[in-house]
Amino acid sequence: MVTIKEVAEEAGVSVATVSRVINQNGYVSEETLEKVKSVIDKLNYKPNSIARSLYHKTSNMIGLIIPDITNPFFPELARAVEDVAMMYGFKVVLCNSDQNPEKEMKYLDLFKEKYVDGIIFTTQSQESTVYSDLNVPIVALDRIGDTTIPSVVSNNYKGAKKATELLLQKGVKNIAHIRGPKNIAPSEARYHGFIDAVEGKGVNYTISEAEFQLKDAERKAEQFFETHTGIDGIFCSNDTIAAGFLKVALKKGIKVPEDLQIVGFDGSFFGEFIYPELTTVSQPIYDMGAVATRLLIKIIQGNQPEKLLYEMPTTIIERGTTR
Amino acid sequence: MVTIKEVAEEAGVSVATVSRVINQNGYVSEETLEKVKSVIDKLNYKPNSIARSLYHKTSNMIGLIIPDITNPFFPELARAVEDVAMMYGFKVVLCNSDQNPEKEMKYLDLFKEKYVDGIIFTTQSQESTVYSDLNVPIVALDRIGDTTIPSVVSNNYKGAKKATELLLQKGVKNIAHIRGPKNIAPSEARYHGFIDAVEGKGVNYTISEAEFQLKDAERKAEQFFETHTGIDGIFCSNDTIAAGFLKVALKKGIKVPEDLQIVGFDGSFFGEFIYPELTTVSQPIYDMGAVATRLLIKIIQGNQPEKLLYEMPTTIIERGTTR
DNA sequence: CATATATGTGTAAAGGGTTACACATTATTC
DNA sequence: GAATAATGTGTAACCCTTTACACATATATG
Numbered sequence: 001m002v003t004i005k006e007v008a009e010e011a012g013v014s015v016a017t018v019s020r021v022i023n024q025n026g027y028v029s030e031e032t033l034e035k036v037k038s039v040i041d042k043l044n045y046k047p048n049s050i051a052r053s054l055y056h057k058t059s060n061m062i063g064l065i066i067p068d069i070t071n072p073f074f075p076e077l078a079r080a081v082e083d084v085a086m087m088y089g090f091k092v093v094l095c096n097s098d099q100n101p102e103k104e105m106k107y108l109d110l111f112k113e114k115y116v117d118g119i120i121f122t123t124q125s126q127e128s129t130v131y132s133d134l135n136v137p138i139v140a141l142d143r144i145g146d147t148t149i150p151s152v153v154s155n156n157y158k159g160a161k162k163a164t165e166l167l168l169q170k171g172v173k174n175i176a177h178i179r180g181p182k183n184i185a186p187s188e189a190r191y192h193g194f195i196d197a198v199e200g201k202g203v204n205y206t207i208s209e210a211e212f213q214l215k216d217a218e219r220k221a222e223q224f225f226e227t228h229t230g231i232d233g234i235f236c237s238n239d240t241i242a243a244g245f246l247k248v249a250l251k252k253g254i255k256v257p258e259d260l261q262i263v264g265f266d267g268s269f270f271g272e273f274i275y276p277e278l279t280t281v282s283q284p285i286y287d288m289g290a291v292a293t294r295l296l297i298k299i300i301q302g303n304q305p306e307k308l309l310y311e312m313p314t315t316i317i318e319r320g321t322t323r
Numbered sequence: 324m325v326t327i328k329e330v331a332e333e334a335g336v337s338v339a340t341v342s343r344v345i346n347q348n349g350y351v352s353e354e355t356l357e358k359v360k361s362v363i364d365k366l367n368y369k370p371n372s373i374a375r376s377l378y379h380k381t382s383n384m385i386g387l388i389i390p391d392i393t394n395p396f397f398p399e400l401a402r403a404v405e406d407v408a409m410m411y412g413f414k415v416v417l418c419n420s421d422q423n424p425e426k427e428m429k430y431l432d433l434f435k436e437k438y439v440d441g442i443i444f445t446t447q448s449q450e451s452t453v454y455s456d457l458n459v460p461i462v463a464l465d466r467i468g469d470t471t472i473p474s475v476v477s478n479n480y481k482g483a484k485k486a487t488e489l490l491l492q493k494g495v496k497n498i499a500h501i502r503g504p505k506n507i508a509p510s511e512a513r514y515h516g517f518i519d520a521v522e523g524k525g526v527n528y529t530i531s532e533a534e535f536q537l538k539d540a541e542r543k544a545e546q547f548f549e550t551h552t553g554i555d556g557i558f559c560s561n562d563t564i565a566a567g568f569l570k571v572a573l574k575k576g577i578k579v580p581e582d583l584q585i586v587g588f589d590g591s592f593f594g595e596f597i598y599p600e601l602t603t604v605s606q607p608i609y610d611m612g613a614v615a616t617r618l619l620i621k622i623i624q625g626n627q628p629e630k631l632l633y634e635m636p637t638t639i640i641e642r643g644t645t646r
Numbered sequence: 647c648a649t650a651t652a653t654g655t656g657t658a659a660a661g662g663g664t665t666a667c668a669c670a671t672t673a674t675t676c
Numbered sequence: 677g678a679a680t681a682a683t684g685t686g687t688a689a690c691c692c693t694t695t696a697c698a699c700a701t702a703t704a705t706g
Contacts, residue, residue, distance in 0.1 A: 003661090061416075075392045092416070
């Protein structure tokens with residue numbers, strides 16, 4: 001690797017001058033500028049970013065902590081973060097926490113050591129690793145309740161409410177909600193959205209629960225259809241659960257959407273892969289990632305965020321599982 | 324951040340001694356050792372990894388270049404890379420190249436600047452950014468034809484052949500192959516696998532082509548079913564295409580697997596989300612990532628790879644779209 | 647008991663940049 | 677034309693670790 005010293009020698013100037021040329025600060029004569037530039041080109045010199053980091057205590061890197069990239073919700077998010085980061089000259093280090101506080105701590109330490117300029121994280125769990133006192137700009141995604149960290153969330157409550165209302169409006173008489181795990185914030189919010197859409201409206205409703213995993217959803221669906229009859233509308237806490245219920249329904253010969261309507265949540269890409277296509281509450285996943293990243297970069301650049309909670313709107317995509 | 328200097332002062336020794344304690348090399352008396360260790364604990368000192376990198380020209384980071392994390396094939400791969408890297412104390416920097424050579428070059432420069440210890444990359448395209456002369460250990464995934472770079476691939480040819488043979492054996496009389504794009508190596512290999520299973524066997528076959536994208540697959544499927552009749556078996560170049568064809572077939576009221584059998588390729592998770600579940604040729608995606616990473620780390624540690632091509636076996640998963 | 651070897655610790659240079667400060671030169675102002 | 681400001685460049689310290697080398701002491705060897 002070519003160093004600044006070699007460039008300086010070749011150009012017959014000091015390293016300081018070369019540095020000035022690179023960083024475009026301080027005074028450099030036109031003549032010297034040209035000379036140095038040409039040497040830089042000739043030697044294909046690239047300033048060593050590690051050395052820079054050491055001095056500046058800055059790395060142009062953003063740390064991204066997500067539960068699991070394998071969960072279909074996160075690739076798009078990660079992609080958005082990378083795209084925006086890239087636009088501003090930042091790189092991203094991706095870490096899968098598996099919701100494991102130990103792993104999270106480990107990554108946090110790593111980030112500090114590496115002088116990352118900022119951190120974006122998603123934990124769907126509620127108890128928190130101590131994120132607040134680590135003295136690095138940070139933005140939370142899809143996580144509420146913390147009053148000190150700027151957060152970007154989608155409006156889970158409202159989306160769930162709208163979805164439920166859609167089902168009712170489509171003539172559903174016996175509605176069910178398959179809620180997600182209790183300790184996950186969005187699942188909680190969606191549950192409340194459902195309840196508020198249904199409670200006191202004289203509507204017949206049931207609640208069941210499933211993990212955000214296909215296999216578990218199918219198991220729960222099998223049980224569900226055995227123990228419940230006459231259900232003609234289901235609002236599922238996410239698309240994975242919805243896919244599981246749809247599969248089992250089809251297998252049992254239940255006609256969707258004629259006899260049973262189903263709405264999911266997330267707007268996962270696979271909603272279009274299945275048939276009938278899944279009606280779902282779409283979260284602006286890419287936008288959430290983009291907004292979070294822009295926000296983080298703003299903070300990195302020294303601006304205070306205008307607000308602590310950025311709530312992104314959800315939209316209903318009506319497809320084949322509703323009439 | 325606490326520095327080694329502060330630790331040294333507090334412990335009443337020189338920085339060299341502290342460094343020796345941290346790195347467990349050189350002579351340190353039992354007494355000093357204890358003393359220094361306790362100070363390190365007390366101050367919660369963590370060696371600055373940037374400074375270390377600067378000295379060692381090493382970063383404990385692995386660069387991973389993939390086309391697009393949003394493509395369902397890659398999250399699992401990325402996950403495997405991260406898991407294995409983690410086990411060996413490496414972190415991973417993830418980059419989406421979009422198959423864009425410029426972006427690839429940019430990332431490669433970045434990696435050199437950051438002293439990444441090694442690089443894993445996937446390009447499905449055949450023309451190559453110059454990966455060979457960058458003087459960093461490197462492993463290619465899912466990419467053939469390069470004779471200098473150690474590669475991990477799955478056996479696309481054999482998998483395709485087996486899949487085709489499976490269809491024939493299940494009684495398919497008029498078989499079609501929906502091939503993937505021409506410039507993508509795995510799609511090419513699968514095409515040849517199909518041809519070799521079918522050519523000279525007195526079998527009736529057709530070839531069509533589609534992008535590895537649902538929308539395009541659906542368009543092509545619409546056309547396909549209009550222009551072809553009597554087709555009772557389709558081998559698709561990947562699961563996304565298969566999903567598109569399945570959807571359109573179901574929409575048209577074609578009975579799957581009774582009247583039409585479909586086999587995909589990849590073993591993508593969404594194959595289980597759809598109904599009937601997709602029969603597919605499963606690639607050991609996670610294993611491929613893990614093997615590639617282990618191989619890379621081996622090279623980083625100075626061992627030569629035993630072979631240049633690591634071919635991983637594919638397995639057929641029979642599910643609902645075949646009889 | 648002198649010499650060689652092992653043990654323990656510190657000093658300073660190196661790794662590749664950035665920048666405060668010093669110094670020299672040129673341009674401006676009165 | 678002298679004082680002041682602006683411009684151009686170099687020297688050296690600094691960012692934080694690691695390690696070669698120097699030095700001192702303790703132990704082993706003949």
